[in-house]
Amino acid sequence: MKHKMKRMGVGLVCATAMMLNGCSSFTASHQDTAQDPASAQHAENAQTDTGEKANRVELAPSVWVTLPTPAELGASLTATQLISAAWNDQQNQLPVQLEVTPEKLVLAGFSSWGARILSLTYQDQALSTDVLPGLGGVLPKPEQVLMNMMLTLWPQSAWQPSLQAVGWQLVDRPHQRQLLDNHGQVIVDIHYAGGSEHVNSKASDRLNQGLNHGLNNSLTLSEKLGGDIVFTHRQLGYRITIKTMNFQAQPLNPLKQSQNKAASPQ
Numbered sequence: 001m002k003h004k005m006k007r008m009g010v011g012l013v014c015a016t017a018m019m020l021n022g023c024s025s026f027t028a029s030h031q032d033t034a035q036d037p038a039s040a041q042h043a044e045n046a047q048t049d050t051g052e053k054a055n056r057v058e059l060a061p062s063v064w065v066t067l068p069t070p071a072e073l074g075a076s077l078t079a080t081q082l083i084s085a086a087w088n089d090q091q092n093q094l095p096v097q098l099e100v101t102p103e104k105l106v107l108a109g110f111s112s113w114g115a116r117i118l119s120l121t122y123q124d125q126a127l128s129t130d131v132l133p134g135l136g137g138v139l140p141k142p143e144q145v146l147m148n149m150m151l152t153l154w155p156q157s158a159w160q161p162s163l164q165a166v167g168w169q170l171v172d173r174p175h176q177r178q179l180l181d182n183h184g185q186v187i188v189d190i191h192y193a194g195g196s197e198h199v200n201s202k203a204s205d206r207l208n209q210g211l212n213h214g215l216n217n218s219l220t221l222s223e224k225l226g227g228d229i230v231f232t233h234r235q236l237g238y239r240i241t242i243k244t245m246n247f248q249a250q251p252l253n254p255l256k257q258s259q260n261k262a263a264s265p266q
Contacts, residue, residue, distance in 0.1 A: 054126040057143045060181065065162040067143070068150060070122060071102040071252065072158035075221050079247035087238040098149070102252060107146060120146060151179060152190055152229055152242065156218060172217045188233055192219055194226030221249050 055067045077100040084093050099106045105122040117132040120142040129142045151159070151170070156177075159170050167182030179188035229242040 055122070055143075057147045059147070059166070059168065060187070063166050063168070065166060065168075067122070067147065068154050068158035068162070069125075070100050070105040073100050073154055073221070074158075074252055076101050076250045076252065077221065077247065079225060079249075080245045082243045082245060084241045084243070085238065086241075105146075107142075107149065118142065122146065148231060148240070151188065152177075152231055153221065153224060172219075174217050175219070187235055188231065190232075191230045192224050193228045193230075194219070194223045222247075225249070 056064050057067060059065045077098065079098045081096050081098065082093060083096055084091065093112075095110045097106075097108045097110075103123060106119065107122075108116055108119040111117045115132075119130045121128050127143050127146070131142075156170050156172050163169055169180050171178045171180060175192045177190040177192075178186050179190075181187050225244045225247045229244075231240040231242065232238075
């Protein structure tokens, strides 16, 4: 019974990870990896690559962008979240723990029986991962999972330079963020339930004062985490709901944030 529960948990995590990854196809299987040690080793080597461009991820086929730094979040953060993914009438859940400091980001994913099955560390412009043995060829690229998380939480300004370089853009609206490609097509829709009253009140106040033209539609980090976040990939047809169970966020000193940015390798 315990073995059966473990297999069910692994299957749940793999299905959820496929949706988080955003890949339109996923051909490797656990069985294939077990039968081909060379392929498994290649997959693991690819996941733990910390080369010069290790913080670059594939936004779309042949479209590569550089991830913002942990410091560009603008806060130190510890959050416990439950990610629910829906795709092709399937629904799965993955508990995660996210920790961010100006110097480092750590993301951990857990199975349904509570065991840590993967972890990712982003530090010094490099990504490193640790995946439960046997799942290296099954789970998607961790940097793709991280990219979705960062698209959701990091400020628009942190993404702007990297996206502008490829002609893409991130647009913030009240309770909503959209990722547009170089043709202006909406690729990703992100909706935030948190902060709604604050944004509506701010809009009303500015409208009454005749200042609505200059309204900043961006939510703060605490407002984003204060309610469910729904991430919809329009092209690939999957939806992720992120429920933050608890979090602690401490804004960075602007001087400290500037120093971390200046110290980052170019």
